[in-house]
Amino acid sequence: MRMIQNALSGAIAAQAALNTVSQNLSNEMTPGYSRQGVLLSTLVPGAGDRLGAGMGVDVTAIRRFSDSYKNLQMWQAAAGQGELAAAQPYFAQLEQVMGSDGTSLSGGLDKFYSALNAASVEPSSVPLRQQVISEADALARRFNNLNGVFATQQASLNEQRTATLAQINTITQSIAALNGKVAEADAVGTNASGLLDERDRQIDALAALVDVRVSQQPDGSLSVTLRGGQPLVIGNAAATLAAQGNVNGTQTMTLQFAKERFTLPNDNLGGQLGGLNQYQSAVLQPMTDAVRTLAGELAMRTNTQLASGFDLNGQAGAALFAFDAASASGMLQVTAIQAEQLGFSSDPAKPANSDNLLALIAIKDQTIAMAGLGNVTISDAYAQLTGHLAIDSQQNKAGLETASVVRGEAEKNWKSTSGVNSDEEAINLVEFQKMYQANMKVIAVANQLFDSTLAIF
Template sequence: MSIINNALSGSLAAQVALNATSQNVANVMTPGYTRQGALLASIKPANSGLSAGNGVAVSALTRFADSYKSQQMWRAASGLGQYNVAQPYLTQLEQVMGDETSGLNSGLDAFFSALNAASVDPTSSPLRQQVITTGEALAQRFNSLNQVLSNQRASVQQQRTAAVGQINTLSMDVAALNKQIAAARATGVNASGLIDERDLKIDSLADLVGVQVVDQNDGTRSVSLRSGQPLVVGALAATLGVASLANGSQVMSLSFARESFKLPGSGLGGQLGGLEELERGVLVPTMQSVTDMAGQMATAFNTQLTAGYAMNGSPGTPLFIFDASSVTGMLRVDPSVVGQDLGFSSDASLPGDSANLKMLIAVQQAPLTLASLGTVSLGDAATQLVGKLGMVSQQNQTSLKTAQTVRSQSEDSWASTSGVNQDEEAMNLVQYQQMYKSNMKVIAVANELFDATLSMLG
């Protein structure tokens, strides 16, 4: 009977819908889960005549997914990863360079204060020795800062190498899931769980590097870098590589199939982009400025010292030893120099003269040419370095807060379409339960009519 067939199709459809709803409720706390629903369609009458139809069918299980919102979320992940990865480095460097006990500012002030104190009595051995002592402390501050910068650059390069390894792993995972999804769709199997897993992999990938994602007709997704180089095409994944150069920098390349691409040094996005901007835009220029500052100060001071005369009337001895190739010993005080060797006098016959000492004090205002600042005085160089770093750190913090807000909003937008709403699912449970019970009631009524008909015929 058509009544029974209609009711049976309704009860089966209700079961499928209830199963989808139960799956949604079970995964209400599952990260990245996209809710599903049964798409119902009325079955038209097969024959002409007075027939309302042949029941209902579940035409498909639909995923409540919005590709645009997913793309928004992945773009937000790239921005957040870019600013988030740089901030710990900037904060540490800002604290080190601005600290009173380890910063260059206080070291320079102490050194030139010792020179000023010596000008009161240029023949005083303790005051001369104090100049050497504060010079050693200043050199140590330069070396310590250079060590911090060098360690940060090494850490950045290690983190870049680790990120590249993660990108390669995630790319292979996405390619493998593409293959499984295409196969599932070809055989009519619900691939929603596989698609959710793939989306989570792409989201993790977007945190590491900016990506572009394109949906294909077979259900696969092609993933490429912002600059166009492919990461994943169908079931094929590219391989990123990192190579170190003789100058201490790194270059990245991408290999796909039989092609190899050299990656650009900027615009990568994600953590790779943040690390690249941090190294090239902050660490390398700051390291060069600190090196230039130490070298030019040492040259200017030593030159002026050798223009004067020591206590015994001999020419002044250079105080500083500069070695740009050394990280921990870039600037040192010559251990053989003693206070009596300092050329404070401008006249070999007048050991108490302080004319050359005044010229040494004036070195504090001597112009320096630094990579990241241009031409500045020695006394202002450290202050401007700290100020510039603080400005970069503040800008990054502001961008990070904005990126966090954008990411949060994109997640909320995605959840409004794809996330499980417990209240909505509770209503669905009641509605589909009622649908199932109603169809079972129809079957019961149909059975009663059938039995009554048989009784009449009997």
């Protein structure tokens, strides 16, 4: 009977819907799970069936609720958050070191020039001269300690960048493999929702590491590229990223896809990788160069001024500092100078003369050219460097807080479409249960009518 056929199709459709609801509820807490739902369509009567109401109902497909635009918003938010989060620990460490009284170059410079001022009262005093050498040595250690922090951060950046590239390679290979599985599932008509969810999760993880552009292909696969268009995943093929060390301690990144090799820029990458590169190029390297410039200028001007004066023996003053920009641990050193060899006097016959010593003290008010700061005095250079770092650090911190809010809103927006709503699923559970029971009731009624018809005969 037609009734039984219709009711049977309805019961099968209700059962499919109940299976879908149960899948949604069981994955309510699964990260990245996109809820599913059944698409139902009526089966129309055949040709010439003038009195037929229809042939029942059919489950056209199991629909996965996903919005590509909301996915894109979430991935871009992940890239922005990852970029700022990667740099924040380095900002915090460097700001703490440069602002500490025990490691501040401003404190060391003040003590060094205070010792010179004290010596100007009695230029021939050996103990006062020795104090100048001691403070010069303490200042040099401050320079070297700070330069060591720069070198440590550079090494840490290189290690973290190498680890990030390895993560990117692992994820892109996983996305490429999932592309192949999705294409196979689509070809044989299998529900690929689970594969699509996993692929979206992998892309989200990838976006936190490097900003990507994603495009849908006709076979169901996704193509993933960098901002600059360099391919990461095309179909079931994935690129390989690597880093090569340079002489100056930095790294050059390359991307190998098939037979093509690309050299990646250090900027405009986004994500954690972009954040590491941005901190290195815009903060760490300029700061390192500035401190080396300050150390070099201080050493050169101090030594030049001392050489123009005379020591206690009437000889030309010896050099106080030795500067080596290439040394990570001993960039600035105090020479083996003796207290008597400091050329404080401008007259070889008057060792107690302090004219050259006063000129030496005046060096702190001389200007030097520093990248990013312009012309600044030696005594003020470090304070300005610390101030610029504090501003950059605060901007990064504020940007990270904003990016975290944007990411949270993007996740909420995604959940409004793809997330499982337990209340909504509970309603669907009841409604489809009623649908199933109603159709089974129709089958029971149809059987009774059939039995009654048989009884007549």
